[in-house]
Amino acid sequence: MNSVQRLRGQLRPALMVMWMTVACATTVWADDRVALTPLDQLPDGVELRGKQVGAYTWTDRQGKNLLVLGEQTSERDDDGTQSAFVYAAQYLLDGGRPKRVWMLYDDVQRCEFDAGVHFNPQATQVTDLLGDGVTQATVGYSRTCTSDVSPNEFKLIMHVGKTQRYRLRGVDRYGASWWDEDAGALQGMPLPKDCSAAGQQALVSQFKEQGTELPLPGCYGDEDDFAKAPQPYLDFMRQQWFALMAKQDTTWSQTQEPSDDQPDDQ
Incomplete structure (x- = not known):
């Protein structure tokens, strides 16, 4: 379980800010060498935790890759606490059963205030920074438990x-x-x-x-x-x-x- 500390900033009037992740309908260019193609339907054998907020495929020296992003914020429990998490994973799609390359999971557990863990869609990038056909997948997200x-x-x-x-x-x-x-x-x-x-x-x-x-x-x-x-x-x-x-x-x-x-x- 990850420990969560409240960020102690100056108290200001609360604002209701709604963040929405908009699915992209066209190919997204993340780098001169790498194109990300949005995917609506995940292949069999790919695990998704939470609500899908992004799924992209690309091809590099290893073959066809898939990056899937999921997140979830729970309703408050009987004790008034709230939990949230993000999940990301990269898979290799080689024609057989997908093979998971890596997985990311981070959460806020039993927050007494407002829990939130959310991906920033603009942070999602796939690059080939060394020009050798080996790609790097980058994601970014915010995490909080504040009032x-x-x-x-x-x-x-x-x-x-x-x-x-x-x-x-x-x-x-x-x-x-x-x-x-x-x-x-x-x-x-x-x-x-x-x-x-x-x-x-x-x-x-x-x-x-x-x-x-x-x-x-x-x-x-x-x-x-x-x-x-x-x-x-x-x-x-x-x-x-x-x-x-x-x-x-x-x-x-x-x-x-x-x-x-x-x-x-x-």
Whole structure:
């Protein structure tokens, strides 16, 4: 069982935000070398846990591959707690029974607040970063057990074959800023552009009133998983992390700013 800690951010008025995963009807290009084709019906022998939120096929040196993504949030138990999980797996489809290459499962168990574990569809990428026909499958998801609007734990995970796994783990930008009516501007820790310890500390020194707990909203904790990885893996994961955080930061900020088309008071 995974331990879950509540993220202690500044309490702000709760907002009802609904996230929807939209199935893509056309081929998705994840990289110059790799095309992902959405799949509606899973082949026999492929396990799915929870509700299917994505399934994609592609071909590399190993043959035809399948990536399936599932997630589920339970109703509250009699004691008021709630649980949620995400599931991902890669299979090789060789004409016979599918062979599972790797599986990912992460959950929040018996949360006394609001449990949530959700994939970010834009994080799903398949690449051939070394140009050798061996692909890397990357997924990303948020994980939380909170009662307020505050950043979630975020994990970006790359799998290469059966045994190689590389992760960036930190905090996303959900709830990282809010509109201050008195100042007429967004307040909150700005989006970091450098997630090194020194880079985060430098940002903290400029915005001490926003708190000093690391990692900052939009940053990961360390790059230890990549100590022996090929440099292109880390380069890609850094780029992917910051692109996801920038997109989320923009989307969240737009929900906080007052609308320009609101009628003036009479």
